[in-house]
Amino acid sequence: MGKAVLAYTGALDNLICIHWLRTVKNMKVVTFSGNFGQPEYLEEVGERALEAGAISAHIADMRERFLTDFCYSALRAGARYESGYVLSSALSRPPLAQELVRVAREEGCTVIAHGCRGIGNDQVRLESYLSTLAPDIKIVAPLFELGLKTPEDDEGYARRWNLPRATNRQAKYNVDQNLWGVALQLGPKADPWMEPPDDTYIMTRRISDAPDKPTYVDIGFEAGLPVSLDGERTGTMEMVAALNRLGAQYAVGRLDVIEDRISGLKAREIYEAPAAHLLHQAHTALEELTLDKDIFQFRDVTARRYADLVYRGKWFTPFREALDAWFDVIEKPVVGTVKLKLLGGTSLVVGRQSPHSLYRSEMLSYDGDVEKTSRRRKPGSESEPGSRPPSTRPGGPA
Ligand code: ARG
Secondary structure, three states, X not given: OOEEEEEOOOOHXXXXXXXXXXXXXXXXXXXXXXXXXXXXXXXXXXXXXXXXXXXXXXXXXXXXXXXXXXXXXXXXXOOOEOOOEOOHHHHHHHHHHHHHHHHHHHHOOOEEEOOOXXXXXXXXXXXXXXXXXXXXXXXXXXXXHHOOOOHHHHHHHHHHHXXXXXOHHHHHOEEEXXXXXXXXXXXXXXXXXXXXXXXXXXXXXXXXXXXXXXXXXXXXXXXXXXXXXXXXXXXXHHHHHHHHHHHHHOOOXXXXXEEEOOOOOEEXXXXXXXXXXXXXHHHHHHHHHHOOHHHHHHHHHHHHHHHHHHHOOOOOOHHHHHHXXXXXXXXXXXXXXXXEEEEOOEEEEXXXXXXXXXXXXXXXXXXXXXXXXXXXXOOOOOOOOXXXXXXXXXXXOO
């Protein structure tokens, strides 16, 4: 009798996985549930796994590591996929895979199982991570093996085997929530013409319910990473939680897009990511002020590639490490503060300041002075406005 570790969220489809692994595959099942900031109370989720016949239920608080090592790296890289998806789901898969492998080793499991159905991005990512980290462990997707494709199929299985039924919300939407954002799928048949019903969104208020008086928030950065809110040094979790609350209140951070999946199919995707939206917006605004032109423009290319590699499940690759090394260098001068103004459904950058600002007001004018200045300059005597000789780069060679 072998032993399997199951990536477990507590949803009905996961109970089906436990049931199938035990009764059909005749395996002992241990579960792993990570707290990435989803609303479910994981002790209860663990209890349910034990009731369903798991022999042990592992729970880990992943929040700090998920934000610091994964979300903040992507933030520093400006990584947003296509029309602005902040990759909240995609970024949670590499640490999830690491933990599944850790538990599998600890418990002596020969199988890692997960509740993906063989039709989407999540499965591609998780399986590619697991096979990179633990090529010797077999990966099993029970729902795929069973041919269960929809929540209705799950209901049928649950009825047949007398398993507890799903709640309405679970059945209606496919929700994947963590501290970096929530992904909401209206269903595979969602018509791109149809406006999402009001109850689709779960984090943010309706725009019509947002306060009509604006509010301001100052976000401070060091080396491209957020470190303070309104002048106060703020830890990662506290920062993200506070900005999620604020953004949600002002109905900021909603996204409704058609997205190119890994498979090449286009899908309708709905996201809410108030904190990640505000942080990316502020971060880019500070880069505009502090990065010189060539770097700023090339950083766009690298940001796209970073987003793409996260999306395609390529975190554990030399390419990601090389891109991070590039951002280690270019983000050094991204230091300073950005002031955002929030009002009914939007956020605007209204101020930015930096000790490494490349903005030279004394050289700017609207009546041709810039031209005069540059014509007077002897060739090679001084750098162009908006660039800096590499030797003065903060932290660079002296
Ligand atoms: N389209 C997004 C992505 O591929 C969201 C996936 C959400 N997953 C889910 N099980 N609801 O990253």
